[in-house]
Amino acid sequence: MSSTSRLAMHATALDIPDAGARAGADRLVSRLSSEDASLWSDEAGQQAEIANLLGWIRIAERIEPEADAISEWASETSAEIDDVVLLGMGGSSLAPEVMSAMLPAAAGRPRLTVLDSTDPVTVRRVGAAIDLTRTLFIVASKSGGTLETATLYATFRARYEDCGVPDAGSHFIAITDPGTSMARRAAEDGFGRTFLNDPRIGGRYSALSYFGLVPAALVGLDIAAVLRGAVEFGQATLQEMDIEANTAIRLGLALGVLAQRGRDKLTLALSPTTAPLGAWIEQLVAESTGKHGLGIVPVDGESLGDPSVYGDDRVFVGISVGDETLDGLDALAAAGHPVIRLTMGDAHDLGAEFLRWELATAVAGWVFGINPFDQPNVEESKANTARVLEDVVDGASPLQAQAGSATGKALRVSGAPGMTAAEAVTTFLGDTSPGDYVSLHAYLDRTPAHEARLQRIQTSIRDRTKRATTLGFGPRFLHSTGQLHKGGPNRGVFMQITCDHGEDVLIPGEAYGFATLIDAQAEGDLRSLRDKDRRVLRLVAGEPATALDELAAVVETLS
Numbered sequence: 001m002s003s004t005s006r007l008a009m010h011a012t013a014l015d016i017p018d019a020g021a022r023a024g025a026d027r028l029v030s031r032l033s034s035e036d037a038s039l040w041s042d043e044a045g046q047q048a049e050i051a052n053l054l055g056w057i058r059i060a061e062r063i064e065p066e067a068d069a070i071s072e073w074a075s076e077t078s079a080e081i082d083d084v085v086l087l088g089m090g091g092s093s094l095a096p097e098v099m100s101a102m103l104p105a106a107a108g109r110p111r112l113t114v115l116d117s118t119d120p121v122t123v124r125r126v127g128a129a130i131d132l133t134r135t136l137f138i139v140a141s142k143s144g145g146t147l148e149t150a151t152l153y154a155t156f157r158a159r160y161e162d163c164g165v166p167d168a169g170s171h172f173i174a175i176t177d178p179g180t181s182m183a184r185r186a187a188e189d190g191f192g193r194t195f196l197n198d199p200r201i202g203g204r205y206s207a208l209s210y211f212g213l214v215p216a217a218l219v220g221l222d223i224a225a226v227l228r229g230a231v232e233f234g235q236a237t238l239q240e241m242d243i244e245a246n247t248a249i250r251l252g253l254a255l256g257v258l259a260q261r262g263r264d265k266l267t268l269a270l271s272p273t274t275a276p277l278g279a280w281i282e283q284l285v286a287e288s289t290g291k292h293g294l295g296i297v298p299v300d301g302e303s304l305g306d307p308s309v310y311g312d313d314r315v316f317v318g319i320s321v322g323d324e325t326l327d328g329l330d331a332l333a334a335a336g337h338p339v340i341r342l343t344m345g346d347a348h349d350l351g352a353e354f355l356r357w358e359l360a361t362a363v364a365g366w367v368f369g370i371n372p373f374d375q376p377n378v379e380e381s382k383a384n385t386a387r388v389l390e391d392v393v394d395g396a397s398p399l400q401a402q403a404g405s406a407t408g409k410a411l412r413v414s415g416a417p418g419m420t421a422a423e424a425v426t427t428f429l430g431d432t433s434p435g436d437y438v439s440l441h442a443y444l445d446r447t448p449a450h451e452a453r454l455q456r457i458q459t460s461i462r463d464r465t466k467r468a469t470t471l472g473f474g475p476r477f478l479h480s481t482g483q484l485h486k487g488g489p490n491r492g493v494f495m496q497i498t499c500d501h502g503e504d505v506l507i508p509g510e511a512y513g514f515a516t517l518i519d520a521q522a523e524g525d526l527r528s529l530r531d532k533d534r535r536v537l538r539l540v541a542g543e544p545a546t547a548l549d550e551l552a553a554v555v556e557t558l559s
Contacts, residue, residue, distance in 0.1 A: 006229075007344055007352050008247070008341075009250060009341070011338070012341075019254075019367065020244065020253060023253060028366065029246065029249060032363075033057075033238035035051070052200055056206065056208070057359075059198060060208045060234055063210075063213065067224040071223060073193075074214070074218045077193075078109055078110050078136070081110050082131060083131070084111070084113070084138060087149050087153055087156075088114070088139075089116050089148050089476065090116075090479025091202070091205070092142060092146070092206070092211050094207075094279055095280055096211070098276045098277055099216045099350060100216065102277070103216070105220040105221055110218065110219055113130075115152060117445070117476060118521065120505040120518070122445045123155065123514050125445070127156070132160060132171070137156055137173075138218075139191075141182050142177050142197065144183060151510070154509055155505065155507060170192045172186070173186075173193045174195070175194075175211055178199055205358050207280070208226075208354055228351075229348060229349050233352035233355055248356045251317075251363075252360035253367060255315065257367060259364070259367075260368075262313055264295065264296050264489070265315070266298045267316045268299065269319070270300075270326075271320040273321045273324060274320060280354075281357055285364070286484040287480060287481070289365060290481075290483050290485070290488035291484075294368050296364060297468060300470070301471050303459055304326075305459070306331070310332070316329060316338070317341075319353075321347055375483045377486040377487040378479075380531070381521070381525040381528045382524070383524075385524030388527075389516070392512060411542070411550045413538070414539065421539055421554070429558060436467050436493050437493065438469045438492075439471075439472070439494045440470065440472070441522075443473075444497065450548065453552060458471050460555040460556050461558075464555065474521060475521045478525060486529065490533065496522060497541060498519060499540065500540065504516075526538060
């Protein structure tokens with residue numbers, strides 16, 4: 001059975017016939033198939049930029065012939081290693097993280113650790129868990145100059161040098177675009193191999209390129225099966241002119257039209273098998289659509305609740321594999337909420353599912369009349385972070401949290417003298433309005449325990465305010481939903497949670513460590529949000545687990 005028949009879509013309370021008619025009249029499918037950049041812009045200069053970012057549409061077809069060679073190389077390379085550590089952010093790390101969590105791995109292959117944080121506790125924990133002599137690092141960056149990736153590479157490369165491990169470069173491979181600083185560094189530093197990706201693919205559309213496939217192959221996943229499903233699905237989708245039968249096009253039309261009607265909170269209801277897919281969809285949709293005051297707000301991690309806890313700004317999309325059931329969707333559909341159910345035949349249909357969402361997101365951008373392939377506001381936080389770090393190094397501006405500055409376990413509010421954290425949170429959340437969403441930004445070590453506490457807070461805020469609530473760990477989310485926060489509708493209410501630091505991890509070649517870096521990133525994003533007149537509350541945790549429990553208790557008293 002082909003992947004086209006294994007990927008199904010069923011919708012309830014979904015009425016978009018006008019959008020389908022417009023798509024047909026505009027020859028949407030055939031123009032997508034021909035990679036027609038004019039779908040998203042009438043301006044010649046922007047069309048040229050877009051045309052250079054459409055390589056993802058048929059990347060699975062182009063790379064499928066390489067699958068066996070990549071897998072053979074990966075098998076030989078991984079024979080003497082226990083760990084693969086991926087240093088990458090956003091589109092350079094999310095797809096392999098999803099694949100490793102959803103797909104069965106070959107026996108005896110190394111484990112994958114994705115390191116996409118600058119939290120010093122996280123960096124120290126990952127370093128302590130590996131044997132450098134039996135570890136392979138993947139340094140992944142499309143631009144080649146990603147700050148987090150560069151500092152993490154410098155840190156672990158220095159450890160090899162300090163330990164006197166011979167041929168240290170052989171413990172690193174690079175995935176980047178041709179001509180980048182990372183490609184040059186890999187050659188100079190003797191990396192074991194460099195994969196030069198198709199430069200016509202943006203980071204968040206790169207799941208089926210080297211960025212997704214090479215890490216997956218190293219840990220023993222069947223990338224040939226993933227690509228085969230994507231090729232079959234892509235070929236069938238780009239030939240299917242019946243919009244009702246074209247699940248990718250119909251999904252994109254539905255999300256775009258519903259967002260225009262006010263149902264812009266894309267709430268993901270995921271089965272146990274598909275749960276890892278949420279973070280990847282979140283990045284793809286948020287960064288692609290969140291600009292020029294428009295956007296779809298993906299909500300990942302909220303457990304489904306009773307229909308009474310939701311406003312009329314929601315659309316629910318359930319994703320499951322095979323016969324898995326998703327409890328709660330029928331009740332939501334009966335209450336009048338639009339509900340879309342997507343099913344995959346088995347986990348290896350993941351490649352086709354990646355492509356379905358990429359095509360759907362591009363179509364949603366067409367509905368909005370925007371370019372879904374740029375990220376005009378992402379650089380703002382990066383520039384602010386650079387300025388903060390310059391001031392810290394020059395001694396002109398100390399940060400609120402520095403290594404060794406712990407002041408106790410409690411949660412405290414920053415920038416509101418005389419107000420307790422409980423008072424600040426209660427007032428802040430009490431000022432939200434229907435259609436707003438609350439976004440938790442946790443600049444903390446991303447552990448299961450911290451994530452569970454934050455999801456408890458996320459659900460409690462939803463239940464007590466009826467506002468959609470999202471959760472992201474910093475700086476990871478800056479490469480995901482950060483574009484939406486600054487460029488999308490001004491309906492976000494942002495609660496930033498930073499922490500005091502104990503022992504720092506110094507960054508080779510820099511006058512600061514990771515504690516200072518992550519605090520500078522939090523400060524840089526705070527400034528970006530305030531520059532856009534966003535509503536922001538900063539909280540500082542002494543000991544994170546204790547402080548998060550305190551925050552949960554405060555939220556649970558809201559009426």
